[in-house]
Ligand code: NIG
């Protein structure tokens with residue numbers, strides 16, 4: 001074993017009884033993988049080159065934020081302020097505000113600028129014990145600007161102590177130069193942007209915004225077909241503002257997750273269950289938009305649909321870089337249990353990214369991605385906000401103390 005963590009409690013999040021706290025635990029790591037996880041054996045570790053005494057801390061799988069728009073330039077704070085001062089949304093949009101304001105700023109920004117901005121935001125997620133983050137494009141909306149965003153996402157993963165998965169979201173909004181020509185923009189997405197992102201290995205998955213203000217189910221179906229032809233995983237922003245049937249369509253086409261889903265109906269839930277598609281809830285957007293339509297939690301539970309939770313970090317609907325806050329909102333706004341929330345940011349979040357074989361559990365053979373917390377009980381992760389109770393993160397077996405990460409910001 002390269003490294004042994006001892007004197008710890010752990011919550012493995014394995015499918016059976018994984019939420020039970022195992023006292024007197026020990027985790028052995030070799031080659032970045034977990035090779036032992038269980039009660040401390042009475043093996044003599046004396047003289048082992050790398051024993052980490054966790055002083056009774058609680059260890060969970062590293063948290064996974066499976067839905068973010070972390071890369072963009074500018075922000076929409078002024079728009080937020082204008083709206084609270086009574087300026088109607090339409091007026092702001094006519095003056096060039098909203099998502100297209102972010103598209104303009106992102107197109108103008110260099111890769112270096114985008115990198116620096118996103119790296120700052122990653123610090124927030126790391127302080128919450130996150131070890132894997134999914135990052136979407138979708139504020140470029142041209143071939144070169146979408147690839148630019150994905151390159152920045154890849155580089156963030158290469159140069160930081162956090163794992164990044166990338167998702168092409170060219171079908172996020174209709175760019176102004178294609179106004180009134182949605183199908184032609186989808187041609188560009190399917191015929192040029194998806195093939196280029198796949199050829200350059202810049203995207204792990206392809207996402208769409210299936211909505212009245214986004215793209216129709218027919219257009220999304222074309223995007224999914226092109227993505228699958230290029231061997232990419234598919235997922236969708238679906239049923240966020242209305243029920244167009246995008247979730248069922250995505251599920252039937254093999255999507256790993258459908259996200260938002262406040263307006264999902266029973267038929268949609270049944271489709272997710274039949275296709276083993278993850279339902280990703282985004283309580284930050286629900287909160288920030290003051291949405292009142294609740295996602296169909298009871299139906300999802302009844303049909304055993306795996307529920308994930310993510311930040312959806314973005315400048316328009318969820319400017320909150322805290323996965324712990326999302327767990328808390330999952331409980332307070334959606335009445336999920338702390339166990340469901342922890343599963344939502346570990347095993348189910350891994351499944352939403354198609355990574356359930358290697359991440360999201362403390363399990364022999366899986367990646368040694370862990371979060372070490374100065375807490376007694378896993379419910380505290382959803383219960384308490386703002387107290388810096390993260391001791392360290394472990395990514396592929398490497399230890400990153402939490403206080404050092406704060407120091408890195410200066
Ligand atoms: O996930 N729903 C679509 N897209 C983002 C918001 C994008 C924006 O407003 O900038 C979301 O909520």
Ligand code: FE
Pocket residue numbers: 067068069237312314
């Ligand atoms: Fe989103």
